[in-house]
Amino acid sequence: MTYQHILDACGLTAAETTGGTLSVTTPVDGSEIARVPMHSVADAEAAIAKGVEAFEAWRKVPAPRRGELVRLLGEELRREKENLGRLVSLECGKIYQEGLGEVQEMIDICDFAVGLSRQLYGLTIASERPGHSMRETWHPLGVCGIITAFNFPAAPWCWNAALALVCGDPVIAKPSEKTPLTQLAIQKICDRAMAAFGGDAPEGLIQTLIGERDLGEVLTASRDVALISATGSVPMGKAVAADMSKRLGKTILELGGNNAMIVAPSADLEMAVRAIVFSAVGTAGQRCTSLRRLIVHEDIYDQLIPRLTKVYEGLSIGSPLEAGTLVGPLIDAGAMTAMEKALEQACAEGGTVHGGGRALTDQYPDAAYVAPAIVEMPAQSAIVHTETFAPILYAMKYTDLDAAIAMQNAVPQGLSSCIFSTDLRETEHFLSAQGSDCGIANVNIGPSGAEIGGAFGGEKETGGGRESGSDAWRAYMRRQTSTVNYSRELPLAQGISFEI
Numbered sequence: 001m002t003y004q005h006i007l008d009a010c011g012l013t014a015a016e017t018t019g020g021t022l023s024v025t026t027p028v029d030g031s032e033i034a035r036v037p038m039h040s041v042a043d044a045e046a047a048i049a050k051g052v053e054a055f056e057a058w059r060k061v062p063a064p065r066r067g068e069l070v071r072l073l074g075e076e077l078r079r080e081k082e083n084l085g086r087l088v089s090l091e092c093g094k095i096y097q098e099g100l101g102e103v104q105e106m107i108d109i110c111d112f113a114v115g116l117s118r119q120l121y122g123l124t125i126a127s128e129r130p131g132h133s134m135r136e137t138w139h140p141l142g143v144c145g146i147i148t149a150f151n152f153p154a155a156p157w158c159w160n161a162a163l164a165l166v167c168g169d170p171v172i173a174k175p176s177e178k179t180p181l182t183q184l185a186i187q188k189i190c191d192r193a194m195a196a197f198g199g200d201a202p203e204g205l206i207q208t209l210i211g212e213r214d215l216g217e218v219l220t221a222s223r224d225v226a227l228i229s230a231t232g233s234v235p236m237g238k239a240v241a242a243d244m245s246k247r248l249g250k251t252i253l254e255l256g257g258n259n260a261m262i263v264a265p266s267a268d269l270e271m272a273v274r275a276i277v278f279s280a281v282g283t284a285g286q287r288c289t290s291l292r293r294l295i296v297h298e299d300i301y302d303q304l305i306p307r308l309t310k311v312y313e314g315l316s317i318g319s320p321l322e323a324g325t326l327v328g329p330l331i332d333a334g335a336m337t338a339m340e341k342a343l344e345q346a347c348a349e350g351g352t353v354h355g356g357g358r359a360l361t362d363q364y365p366d367a368a369y370v371a372p373a374i375v376e377m378p379a380q381s382a383i384v385h386t387e388t389f390a391p392i393l394y395a396m397k398y399t400d401l402d403a404a405i406a407m408q409n410a411v412p413q414g415l416s417s418c419i420f421s422t423d424l425r426e427t428e429h430f431l432s433a434q435g436s437d438c439g440i441a442n443v444n445i446g447p448s449g450a451e452i453g454g455a456f457g458g459e460k461e462t463g464g465g466r467e468s469g470s471d472a473w474r475a476y477m478r479r480q481t482s483t484v485n486y487s488r489e490l491p492l493a494q495g496i497s498f499e500i
């Protein structure tokens, strides 16, 4: 299948992929696959205005009916799973299996949101006053801006959009400028779902803005955008938060991770090795949940590390579109340079590097293929505190579990974490209030590859937001507390006397 076939299969037209100023290159071989027209600041402002109009109509549509649109979106995604999965793979370089996984994650959250559309539950609350009742109702919030990153160009949009839509909110996507094609293909799928849904889906309900940072800034500046959900780097999240705080707008931030695994003496090492390799080299180490730090008990360190380095030596690095490849390319040359610099710094800090280095340079001179690296570190030094978006795994030893947990919590990021142990006392301690400080804490599975049913996100510099499952939907609604007096008296709360 040629690259053009992949674009065609997703229905992308010449008008969308040629003649524009945004050059899109595929990480597969570094070649240009499209020149996409960009939206202007005026277009972004017009999109917000359209979104506001759509909100007026959409908030009146009953939530279960709104769920029907998301059900249709899920159906379309099922039909398009292979086509979209292949485009994800072509555009961001993750292997096809992971591209499919991303689309499956979209389908899963659609299913979740359909059920949710009949369960946007509020509470009834006991009033302290006789003849009074209290209740809490969740209402639609308004236009939601969804800013996404190159490494997951599909699923995070859908975690946000599927929930926002059933909650009664129009959505405006601003994908990474490195991966606009996936979002354009998603927009087409949405347009088909909207057409199948019929009359009460207002124009402007689901929109996409293609361009650079200035478009994101239009979204963060506008009082008509009630919520910004942003996935990406910590500097990007800080910029979004600063802009939004000027107008006290709501945010969901899902930023960097520096995720660790503690491997205890009782761990099933066979399982640990499989989990480590998937979570450290999957998506070429470019997931926010990628495993970056391995904290291994000193008694098993010398068994585990040689086993791992052996598996790393045999990893198939290659085109993400070819079956059998486990490690695709990094997104671009900049990412490769960042990896090389991090490895240099790790050496300067006393690290011993296994693997690393450029790969497939003859076959793909313009792409950024690298061999994943394991770096044995004498201590958790400065570079280990840094998130480098590349397949680098820092390995360190521990003696005492509390010291290992302290090490795992010592970094600025707080997204995901895990322990491999078959000792219940250890695993429960890890999950307790004195344990991992991350939004995600797993036992006997790696830190990446979360299911959509749980709330997804993390603490500290990860931004504190939660997306996807559990009660994350509440962020897309406004809560209203109502006290109703059905008596003939007007008692005041707290027993205050105020006679006139």
Ligand code: UN1
Pocket (backbone or CB within 6 Å): 105, 151, 152, 156, 231, 286, 287, 288, 289, 447, 448, 449, 450, 451
């Ligand atoms: C991301 O890298 O931004 O848990 C999201 C995971 C995926 C999502 C990752 N479900 O690894």
